Amino acid sequence: MDNEALQQWVEQVSLQSFGRPFLHKATFNSRLKATGGRYFMKSHHIEISPHQLMAFGREETEKIIKHELCHYHLHLMKRGYRHRDADFKNLLAHVGGSRYCGTLPERAARKAAPYRYKLVCVKCGMEYMRKRKLDPSKYACGKCRGKLKIIMLDNNPG
Template structure:
């Protein structure tokens, strides 16, 4: 599928599901990695990740298009277009769009950093695990207000 076919597909979905025409550009963007699509508020254009089409087919991409069209139509009508807005959630459920896109197969998932540092209270012995190094002089124990001492777990 090319950009022109995507454009006509988005226009059809907009008319069928929302009853309002899509009057801007829709195109594929192969540089998208972690998202299925995106809506640009300044230009009102929509970009879709072509890897989602290859991996999951037209049904999943149609749900992604409906998600982006929810942003589009709500933003142009001056209503709540953000993910957290109740109007966005209601319209998304009404048209059958996806809330989140599926992660692409073969993509390595980020592993959380293991805890590398430990702050120990000198007074009560309370331990605080941290992934990043912090300055113990800037903090006190949340339990007894005692002095903290930094130690490394590795």
């Protein structure tokens, strides 16, 4: 699917679900990985993650489009368009949009990866588990402000 097809899709969903036209630009943004889409308040444009479409299909992506259109229409009507606003929550439930998008499989795999490093405070012995390597000289113990030393764990593949 290209940006033209997405534009038509968003315009169609806007008319069907909201009864209002979408008069701005909708595009795919392949850099969006942690979020399904975003709405820009200054330009009123919408970006959608193509990764969500590939991973979860048209049905879930349409829910993301409805979510972004809730921001769009409420903002233009000068009503509560933020996630915490009652107007937003009510409209989202009414049109059947999603509150959250699914986690992409490659991000889920990274999240489930085992801890590879342990930081140990040399003063009080407090331990901090980490998946990524970091420079312990830039940090201090959160409990006693002591120095930290890094230990690589055995399950480290490299």
